[in-house]
Structure formats: C-alpha cells, structure tokens
Amino acid sequence: MVKRCGLAGLVVALALAGPARAEGEQITWTVYEAPPFMMAEGEERNTGIFDRIRRLLTARLTEYSQSTLTVPFPRILTSLKQGAEWCFVGGVRTPEREGFAVFSRPVAMFYPLRIVVRAENRARFEALGPLSLRNLLTEHRALRTSMLRNRAIAPGIDALFRQYPPGQTHSEFGEAFRMLLNDRLDYLVEFSSSAAYHARLLGAPDAFVGFPFAEENPEPVFARVMCAGTPWGREVVARIDAVLAAERASPAYREIVEAWAAEADLPRIRAVYDTFLASD
Incomplete structure (x- = not known):
C-alpha cells in the first residue's frame, strides 16, 4: 500500500510538472x-x-x-x-x-529618422529653415501629423510627443502613409526605409521626401x-x-x-x- 501510494504520488507530481515544462519549452x-x-x-x-x-x-x-x-x-x-x-x-x-x-x-x-512629407510640399518645408520637431509641434501646430499608438521611436522624440501630443494617432504604418499621400496629414516622423517602402507599395515611389531635423538621433x-x-x-x-x-x-x-x-x-x-x- 505504501509503495502504491508512493507511485500514485509520483504520477500526480509528473502530471502536474508535465504541462508546466511543456509550456516553458514553447515560444510564441x-x-x-x-x-x-x-x-x-x-x-x-x-x-x-x-x-x-x-x-x-x-x-x-x-x-x-x-x-x-x-x-x-x-x-x-x-x-x-x-x-x-x-x-x-x-x-x-x-x-x-x-x-x-x-x-x-x-x-x-532603426536609422536614419526623418521628417517625411509629400514631395509636392518640399518647398513649403524647406522654407521653414532648418527643421525642428519641437518647432513643428509648437509653432506650426496647424501642420497635421500622427503617431503610432504605444510606439517608442527614440527618447528625445518620444518626450516631445508626450509633451506636445499630435492631434491624431494611427494603429498601423500603412494607414499613416495613406493619410499622408491623400493630404490628410502634412508630415510624419519616420525612418527613411519605411517611407521608401510604403511609397512603392502605394504605387507612388517618388511621392515622399525626407528631411533631417534638429532632434534626429545621430546614433x-x-x-x-x-x-x-x-x-x-x-x-x-x-x-x-x-x-x-x-x-x-x-x-x-x-x-x-x-x-x-x-x-x-x-x-x-x-x-x-x-x-x-x-x-x-
């Protein structure tokens, strides 16, 4: 009886340990x-x-x-x-x-970071002088932008967006570039590879241009x-x-x-x- 109880206890222990070990070996x-x-x-x-x-x-x-x-x-x-x-x-x-x-x-x-605008608006943004995201978010708030919800871009950029939140947010990258292409946004803060890819995806490979800006991370x-x-x-x-x-x-x-x-x-x-x- 003692041996039988001991064996039963071992079976129960293995049954309890088995699923936990299997879960630990899974990556989702x-x-x-x-x-x-x-x-x-x-x-x-x-x-x-x-x-x-x-x-x-x-x-x-x-x-x-x-x-x-x-x-x-x-x-x-x-x-x-x-x-x-x-x-x-x-x-x-x-x-x-x-x-x-x-x-x-x-x-x-993620590198390099740019202020991305429609190519037809190049002169408009060049006229603003050396670009600064802080200035865009404070002195030029009429210019529309958006940010991806819960995104972390870079510490200095994230701090500016927390201090001066844009008027809208988006849930996926393609949505933001479609809004930019369709004149529902004036600019995005984005990485150049992402801008180039989405321009091609939207069938307009030359649609966007990217500008360096003051807060851009050098690293x-x-x-x-x-x-x-x-x-x-x-x-x-x-x-x-x-x-x-x-x-x-x-x-x-x-x-x-x-x-x-x-x-x-x-x-x-x-x-x-x-x-x-x-x-x-």
Whole structure:
C-alpha cells in the first residue's frame, strides 16, 4: 500500500510538472503588419527585416516548440504587462518597458529618422529653415501629423510627443502613409526605409521626401527581441543572445540588417555597424 501510494504520488507530481515544462519549452512569436520590418500579409509575407531575424532564431532555437501569433502592437504590450509568455522581434528598450519585459542585445537598427512629407510640399518645408520637431509641434501646430499608438521611436522624440501630443494617432504604418499621400496629414516622423517602402507599395515611389531635423538621433535606435519579464523570458533571451553573438558579424546577417534600406543610407548604416555589434 505504501509503495502504491508512493507511485500514485509520483504520477500526480509528473502530471502536474508535465504541462508546466511543456509550456516553458514553447515560444510564441508575436507579429503585426509593419513593413519593411514585419510583413504579415501579401506576397512579401515573412520577408521583412524582423521576419528574417525571427526565422533565423526559430531555426537555431530547436529546443523550443514555436508558433507565430498576429496581434496589434498595443495588445502585445498589454499582454506582456499581464505576464503572457510571448516574444516580439523589434522592441525598443525603454525604462517603462523594462518594468514588465526583458530585452536581448540589439538585433537590428532603426536609422536614419526623418521628417517625411509629400514631395509636392518640399518647398513649403524647406522654407521653414532648418527643421525642428519641437518647432513643428509648437509653432506650426496647424501642420497635421500622427503617431503610432504605444510606439517608442527614440527618447528625445518620444518626450516631445508626450509633451506636445499630435492631434491624431494611427494603429498601423500603412494607414499613416495613406493619410499622408491623400493630404490628410502634412508630415510624419519616420525612418527613411519605411517611407521608401510604403511609397512603392502605394504605387507612388517618388511621392515622399525626407528631411533631417534638429532632434534626429545621430546614433541609431536599436531594435531588440522583447520577451515577458519572467524567469521563462530571461531564459529565452539568454538563449537568443547566444545565437546573436554567433550570427551578427556574419555577411548574411549584415544583409538582413541592410535589407530595404535606401541606397543613400547604406554608407551611414555600414559606418555604425561596429557600434551595433558592440552594444548589449
């Protein structure tokens, strides 16, 4: 009887431990439509910069079963705050997000940042002199812009948008560029690769021009893998960091980082790649 009870107890313990261990070996990758970084739809599906990095990580992290879930970015943040054991390729590390998430070393870079306007409005913005986002948001508030909800671009830019919130927000990148093209916005603060991609997608490759501005970060903003800030998340990020340490210096990985970049921006991206490799 004692042996039988002991065996029953062992069976119960294994039954309880089994699901927890299975859950710990699962990675749910979250994605949404944000080309050219993530392409969740259409003929170019899974060919974005972060998509290709996610596929590389998936191929290396063979000890985990893995799945992909398409959800809006605000829900990704909300779910991570609630403890969902998800990961997202492309998160920007901020003090607020470090309260509920853990971040890998950089996987790619957002660079360079521009004030993007319709090409037909080039002279109008050139007449404003050296551009400053602060001036646009304060002295030229009649000029319409929008920001992606819950987005982190760069600390100085984020602070300006918090202090002087634009009149509207958008939920996905394509929506904002359609509004800009259709004269429902006057400018966007965006990365040049994103502007070039959406112009092409909208069938108007020469529709937009990008201007440097005073608050533009001289250094790139690094994108990272963002996972739940739990013991599970820390373990997954440690494994991801090991993969990145082995892969990031390779020509194949450099090709991923440079994918979709405007030709004119490649020298600047290549010039800061060593900084990218040295960052943790």
